[in-house]
Amino acid sequence: MFRIFKSFTILVLLGFLFSPAFAEDNHRATENPKEHYNIHLKEIVVSTPMRETIASSFKPVTVLHDEELRLKASSTIGETLKNELGVNSQSWGNGVGIPVIRGQHGPRVRVLSNGLGNNDASQMSPDHASTTSPVLAERIEIIRGPATLLYGSGAIGGVVNVIDNRIPDKIPEKVGAAFEQKYNSVSNDHSTALKFEGKIHPKLAFHFDGFSRENKNHMDISGDAIDAARAQVGQPDLVVTDNTNGFVKNTDSDEISATAGFSWVTDSGFFGFSYNVHDREYGSPPEGSADAEQARIEMEHKKLDLKSEWRFSEGFIEEIRSKLSFTDYQHNEGTEALFKKDTFEGRIEMPHRSIGNVDGVFGVQVVSSMFSAEKTEDNTYSVPVTKSRNFSAFVQEGFNIGVTDAEIGLRVENATVDSHNTKGSESTFTPISISASDMWKIDDQNTVNIGVTRSQRAPQVQELFFDGTHETTRTYERGNPNLAMETSYNADIGYKFNSSWVSAELNLFHNWVDDYISLQRTGATVGGSPETLYTQNRATFMGYEAQFIFHLMERQSNDIDLTLFSDYTRGRLHGITDADVSQMPPLRWGFQLDHSQGEWNSNLRLTRAEKQNSGGPHESNTPAYLLLNIATHYHVDNFHNTDLLVYAKGNNLLNKNYRNSTSFLRNFSPEPGIGAEIGVRITY
Numbered sequence: 001m002f003r004i005f006k007s008f009t010i011l012v013l014l015g016f017l018f019s020p021a022f023a024e025d026n027h028r029a030t031e032n033p034k035e036h037y038n039i040h041l042k043e044i045v046v047s048t049p050m051r052e053t054i055a056s057s058f059k060p061v062t063v064l065h066d067e068e069l070r071l072k073a074s075s076t077i078g079e080t081l082k083n084e085l086g087v088n089s090q091s092w093g094n095g096v097g098i099p100v101i102r103g104q105h106g107p108r109v110r111v112l113s114n115g116l117g118n119n120d121a122s123q124m125s126p127d128h129a130s131t132t133s134p135v136l137a138e139r140i141e142i143i144r145g146p147a148t149l150l151y152g153s154g155a156i157g158g159v160v161n162v163i164d165n166r167i168p169d170k171i172p173e174k175v176g177a178a179f180e181q182k183y184n185s186v187s188n189d190h191s192t193a194l195k196f197e198g199k200i201h202p203k204l205a206f207h208f209d210g211f212s213r214e215n216k217n218h219m220d221i222s223g224d225a226i227d228a229a230r231a232q233v234g235q236p237d238l239v240v241t242d243n244t245n246g247f248v249k250n251t252d253s254d255e256i257s258a259t260a261g262f263s264w265v266t267d268s269g270f271f272g273f274s275y276n277v278h279d280r281e282y283g284s285p286p287e288g289s290a291d292a293e294q295a296r297i298e299m300e301h302k303k304l305d306l307k308s309e310w311r312f313s314e315g316f317i318e319e320i321r322s323k324l325s326f327t328d329y330q331h332n333e334g335t336e337a338l339f340k341k342d343t344f345e346g347r348i349e350m351p352h353r354s355i356g357n358v359d360g361v362f363g364v365q366v367v368s369s370m371f372s373a374e375k376t377e378d379n380t381y382s383v384p385v386t387k388s389r390n391f392s393a394f395v396q397e398g399f400n401i402g403v404t405d406a407e408i409g410l411r412v413e414n415a416t417v418d419s420h421n422t423k424g425s426e427s428t429f430t431p432i433s434i435s436a437s438d439m440w441k442i443d444d445q446n447t448v449n450i451g452v453t454r455s456q457r458a459p460q461v462q463e464l465f466f467d468g469t470h471e472t473t474r475t476y477e478r479g480n481p482n483l484a485m486e487t488s489y490n491a492d493i494g495y496k497f498n499s500s501w502v503s504a505e506l507n508l509f510h511n512w513v514d515d516y517i518s519l520q521r522t523g524a525t526v527g528g529s530p531e532t533l534y535t536q537n538r539a540t541f542m543g544y545e546a547q548f549i550f551h552l553m554e555r556q557s558n559d560i561d562l563t564l565f566s567d568y569t570r571g572r573l574h575g576i577t578d579a580d581v582s583q584m585p586p587l588r589w590g591f592q593l594d595h596s597q598g599e600w601n602s603n604l605r606l607t608r609a610e611k612q613n614s615g616g617p618h619e620s621n622t623p624a625y626l627l628l629n630i631a632t633h634y635h636v637d638n639f640h641n642t643d644l645l646v647y648a649k650g651n652n653l654l655n656k657n658y659r660n661s662t663s664f665l666r667n668f669s670p671e672p673g674i675g676a677e678i679g680v681r682i683t684y
Contacts, residue, residue: 047115047141047161048150049349049361049396059437059451060086060144060494060507060545067601070180070681071633071647073134075189075213075253077111077160080134083605085545086144086507086567088585091663091671094187094219094251095282095297096129098122100662101144102509103541103569103584104157107460107517112151112161113303119327119343119369120301123154124462126583126664127472128331128339131278131301132162133257135180135193136209139163144545145509146490148433148455149409152365152392156457156488165197166261167272167307168205172198177684186651186675187251189215207261207274218244219251222673223657226288230620231667234521235530240288248669250283250294261305269310269319276303284472285669295472299331321349336471338376343369360397366390371461375468382468382477386419386461407437415458419465427464429485431456445499453490459483463517463534469527473664476526477519480534487514503549511541518573518581521618530618539581543569563592570614582616583662586624602632612661620667625658643683651675 043063062084064072074080078089078097088100101109107123111130122130134140140162147155175198182191193211200206225248228240256279263272278301286292306324327343349363367390373383396409411433419425437451466479489512497504516539524531545567553560566589571581590607605628612622633647652658655674659666 045141045143046139046163047112047143047159049351049363059147059492060505062087062142062144063139064141065139067633067635067645069134069137069140070645070679071631071649073137075134075184075191075255077130077132077134077140077162081140081142081160083607084142085505085547085565086543086569087142088662089660090126090583091660091669092127092129092665093248093283093285093669094215094672095253095280095284096122096127098126098130099142099158099160100583100585101142101158101160102543103571103581105583105662107154107463108157108457110147110151110155110159112159114163114166114305114307114323115161116305116323116325116345116347117151117154117343117367118301119303119325119341119345119367120299120329121331121339121341121371124460125470125473127284127297127333127470129280129282129297129299131280131299131303131329132160133164133211133278134162135182135191135211135213136164136195136257136259137162138165144507145451145492146433146435146453146455146488148431148457149394149396149411149435149453152367152390152411152413153415153431153457154460156455156486164209164259166207166209166259166274166276167305168197168207168261168263169265169270169272169309171203171205171265174198178681180679180681182677182679184215184675184677185220186672187215187219188217189213203265205263205265205272207263208259210258211256213253213255216252218247218249219669220247220673220675221657221670222246222655223670225249225285225669227620227659227667227670228288231288233615233620234618234667235525237525237528238287242286242288242290242292246673248285250286250296251669253280253282255280255282268312269308271306271308273304273306276305277301278303285665287474287668293334295334295336297331297333297472300329302328316352318351318353323347332376333471335376336469337382338374339372340374341369341371343367356399358397358399360395362395363393365392365394373462373466373468380468382470383462383466383479384419386417386465388415388417388461390415390458403440405439405441407435409433409435413456413458417458417461417464419461425465425481427481429458431458431485445497447496449492449494451490451492453488453492455488455490457486457488457517459485459517459534463519466534469529473532474529475521475532476529478531478533480536483517483534483536484515486516488512488516501551503547505545505547507545509541509543511539513539513541516573520582520616523618537573537575537579539571539573541569541571541581543567557597559594559596561594563594565590565592580614580616582619583664584612584614584616585662586610586612586622599635600632601635603630605629605631609658609661615661622659622661622666625656626654627656627658628653641684645681645683647679649677651677 076097082089090098121128143159147159178195180193191213195209259276261274280299284295304326329341347365351361372385392413394411398407413431415429435453439449548564568587587610592605594603607627611624631649636644
C-alpha cells in the first residue's frame with residue numbers, strides 16, 4: 001500500500017512542479033482560478049426560479065461543474081463539498097457525509113436532485129447516508145443561508161442541488177458516452193461510472209447512467225480509532241476494551257446505482273421522465289467493546305421523476321416548469337430497526353413577463369410522505385407510522401430602483417403531521433417566510449448586497465415522535481410531541497470586488513432563532529445508552545466567509561494564482577442556562593496555490609482548523625489540525641476523438657489523526673489518514 005501511495009504522490013508532485021514541461025501550445029488552455037472566478041460570476045443559477053447569475057444573486061451561491069467538479073467529486077456529497085466556503089461535512093466513518101452549511105445540517109439543509117428532494121432519511125439522523133451521487137453529477141449548486149422561500153421548511157439553513165441531466169431538456173447532436181474510473185488508497189476504494197446520452201428520434205432523447213463503488217478494506221488512519229477520554233465526556237460509563245490503531249473497523253461499503261431517462265423535446269419545451277434504483281450497504285464504526293455487534297445499514301432507494309418545461313410566446317405567463325417525483329425508500333439498521341419512507345413531491349414554477357421594470361415568478365409545491373421506524377425484534381415502533389403533508393405557495397419579485405436592484409418574496413405553507421399509532425397526535429403548522437434583498441453595483445468592480453429574511457420551519461416527524469434506542473448512533477433518542485415551529489430572523493451582508501489582479505468575496509451573517517430545535521445529550525443513560533432529547537431554546541448564529549484570489553503571475557502560458565480563504569460560524573443556545581450548539585464547525589483558514597500551463601493544472605492546499613472548544617452540553621472539545629492536500633490533472637480535448645481527463649490527488653499528506661467537530665461520531669472515528677487517489681474520465 002505504501003508503494004502505491006508513494007508512486008501516486010510522486011505523480012502529483014511531478015505534475016505540480018513540472019507541468020510546463022508537458023504542456024503543448026496546441027492544446028486548449030486551462031482556466032486559472034482568477035479567470036475561472038470571472039466566468040463563475042456570470043453563471044446562471046438554475047436552482048433559483050428567476051434564473052439569476054451568481055453575480056446578481058442576492059444570496060451567496062457556489063456552482064461546481066466540469067473539471068472542478070470531477071476533481072472534487074467524492075463518495076459522499078458532504079466529502080465533495082467540504083472545502084467550499086461556509087460548507088463542512090457531517091461525516092460518519094467512511095460511508096456517510098452530509099453537508100453542513102453555516103453550522104446547519106440535517107433537517108435544515110435540503111439536498112435536492114434536479115430541483116426536487118431526494119426524500120431519503122439523511123435529514124433525520126447523522127448515520128443515514130444521502131442517496132445523492134456526486135460522481136454522476138454534471139453540476140452542483142450550493143445556496144448558503146435560508147432558502148425556505150424557494151424550497152420550504154427543510155431549507156432554513158441552505159440548499160444543495162445536484163443536477164445530472166437524467167431527464168434531458170434538449171436533443172443531443174449525436175450519441176455520446178462517458179466513462180470514469182477512480183481508485184482511493186485510504187480504503188482501497190474502487191468506483192466506476194458510465195453514462196450514455198443520445199436521440200432515438202429527432203424529438204426523443206435518452207439518458208442512461210450507472211455507477212458502482214466498493215471498498216472492502218477498513219478506513220486507514222494514522223493513530224487510535226477511539227479517543228476514549230473525550231468519548232467519556234458524553235458517555236461517562238464507556239469502557240473501551242478494543243481500540244484499533246491505524247484503521248477503523250467496520251467501515252467497508254458497497255454501492256450501486258442505475259438510471260434511465262427519456263424526453264420528448266419540441267421548439268416550445270419538453271416533457272420527460274426517469275427512473276433510478278440505488279442500493280447501498282455500509283458499516284458504522286464500533287464503540288470499542290470486543291463483543292459489540294458490528295452495526296450495518298442496508299439501504300434501498302427507488303425514485304420516479306417527471307419533468308416538463310413549456311415556453312409561451314404571448315401572454316402574462318412566460319414559462320411553466322413542473323416537476324413530480326415518487327420515492328420508495330427503506331433501510332435496515334442491522335437486526336434492530338427498519339426505516340421506511342414513501343414520498344410524493346410536486347412543484348410548479350411560473351415566471352411571468354415584465355410589468356414595467358418588475359420581473360418575478362410564482363408557484364406551488366406539495367410534499368406528502370409516510371414514515372416509520374419499526375423495531376424488528378418485537379414489531380414495535382421507535383417512530384410510529386406517520387403521515388406528513390406540506391402544501392405551499394410562493395411568489396418572488398425583483399425590480400430596479402435607481403442604482404440598486406431589489407427583490408422581495410413570500411412563501412406560505414400548511415404542514416400537517418399525523419401519527420397513525422398515537423391518538424390525538426395530529427399537529428398542524430403554518431410556516432410563513434418573507435425576504436427582502438437589495439444589491440448596489442457601485443461600479444464595475446464593487447458590489448454590495450444586503451438581505452433580511454424571516455424563515456419558519458415546522459418540526460419533522462423524528463423530532464416529534466422518536467422514542468427508542470438508535471443502534472448506529474448508540475443513543476436512546478427521545479422526541480418531543482410538544483415542539484413548536486422554529487422562527488429565524490436572518491441578516492446577510494455581502495461584498496464583492498473584482499479587478500484584473502485580485503478578486504475578493506466577503507459575506508457576514510447573523511441569525512436569531514426562536515424555539516430552535518436541537519438534539520442534546522442529557523447526561524443520563526437509558527438501558528446503558530446515552531440519552532438524547534429534542535429540546536427548544538432561543539439561539540443565535542453569526543459568522544463570516546472570506547476569499548481573496550490574487551493573480552500572481554502570467555508569463556507566456558504559465559499562470560500562478562494564490563487563494564486565501566477563511567470561514568467561521570458561532571452558535572449559542574439561550575435559555576435557563578446558556579450553552580453552545582453541538583457539532584459546530586471550527587474556525588478555518590488557509591491558502592491554495594494554483595499553477596496552470598496548457599492542459600496541466602495543479603494545486604497545493606493548506607487548511608488550518610482551530611480547536612473547537614464550544615462542543616455543546618455533555619460534548620467534548622475537538623483538537624486543532626493542519627491539513628495538506630495536493631492535486632494535478634491533465635486534460636486533452638481531442639485524444640483519438642475523445643475528451644480525456646487524467647488526475648491524481650494526495651490527501652492529508654501530513655498524516656494527521658484529526659477529528660471532525662461536526663461529526664456526531666468524531667471520538668470513535670477520525671477522518672481518513674494519508675492517502676492517494678487516481679482517476680481517468682473519457683468522454684466520447
